[in-house]
Structure formats: C-alpha cells, structure tokens
Amino acid sequence: MNEQRRQILEMLAEGKITADEAERLIDAVGREQPEPPPGAALRPKSRPKYLRVLMVDNSAEEPSRVNIRVPLQLLRAGVRLASLIPPQALTRINAALDKSGVPIDLGQIKPQDIEEVIEQLDDVTVDIDDPDAKVQVFCE
C-alpha cells in the first residue's frame, strides 16, 4: 500500500471524509499511479550480454568507422583459458607486462573475479567526444 492510500484510509478512519469520498480519492490516486504489471517488480534487471565499441574518426577526408560487438561470454571463456597458461609462461608474461609498464599479475585473475566485473559493467559507459573522433564503449 502506498503512502497516499494510507493517508486516505486514515482520514476515513478519523471521520474527516466519508466512504464515498475515500473511494473517489483512491480511484483518483490509482489513475495517477497505474499499478505495475504483475511480476514486474520481481523480474530481475536483465544482464548485459555484449560489449560494444563504436569509433568514428573524422580526421581524414573520408571517415573511418569501427563497430565491434563482443559477447561477454567470450570474456569469461578467455579468462578460463588464461588459467591454463603454464606457470613458467605466466612468469615470463608477467615480467614482459611489468617491463611494458602494465604491472598486472595474470595469475591473480580468477573466473569468479571476472564475474563480479561483468555484473558491474552494465553501468559503465565510456563516451569520448572529440572534434575529429568519437569513441563509445558500453554494454548492451
């Protein structure tokens, strides 16, 4: 029961309004705020399925466009595949990444961590607007 209906019923209980007036008021409140369809509140928010990258480069005479749609499932599968990298190769990859200025330990990336990242990706939107280029990264 919403707050307005509760107030109307309280006014009726206190005798400030008659039953007919209360009925009319409740009808009016119902018209203003239509009830959500059944099950709408219980339905979970749909999870993003794809990562989308759009890029338009207008710096040249003829524009260049890139439009990439990658399933997020591919990200999950890639992380699982990365967990199969032999330890000696992992050490060398980590050293090479560190040397390139990306100090990431690939051994620390676990499938359960990537699940958390993917769940939060829904709210992430990268939008870069430049006179010569436009880049958009979002999930859909």
Added chain:
Amino acid sequence: MIPRLVTLRYRRPDGRWRRLYVPVLPAALVLSPLLLLAVLAGLVACRVTKVSPVGALRCTGQLLWALTGTRIELEDSQTALLISVR
C-alpha cells in the same frame, strides 16, 4: 549456442562487395581430417607444457561457443570489412 554461420563481407576499393557465407557445421565436417590433426597437435603441446588436455579442450570449446553474436565492422574510406558470427 553453437555458432552456425559466419558471414564475411568485404568491400573492395572499387566499391564492389564480396560476400562469403560459411556454415560452421558443414565446414567443420569437410575440414574434420585437418581438425583431427590440430587436436592431436594440441594434445602433444599439452603434454609438453604439462597442461591438462581435458581442461584445454573444454576451454577451447567454451571459447568457440562464446563466439556466437560477435560482430566486427571496420570501414576505412573505400574499404570495409564485416565479420559476423551467428
């Protein structure tokens, strides 16, 4: 869902489009002898690198299955390329 059709579209500099539709299952059947060789080579590589062959096969399968829905469009002046996996 398993990928069923890979579509390749390529626009040549003269503006003409080339289209190539690759049905995955028939193509895999035709190329099955080569795929078998690739699997054998993969198993040998797993043995050499001490990686679980079952895990590697499962992960490769998951990677291929996850490709469904991928779409890559590149367009640069006269040339354009579209790759779509359905």
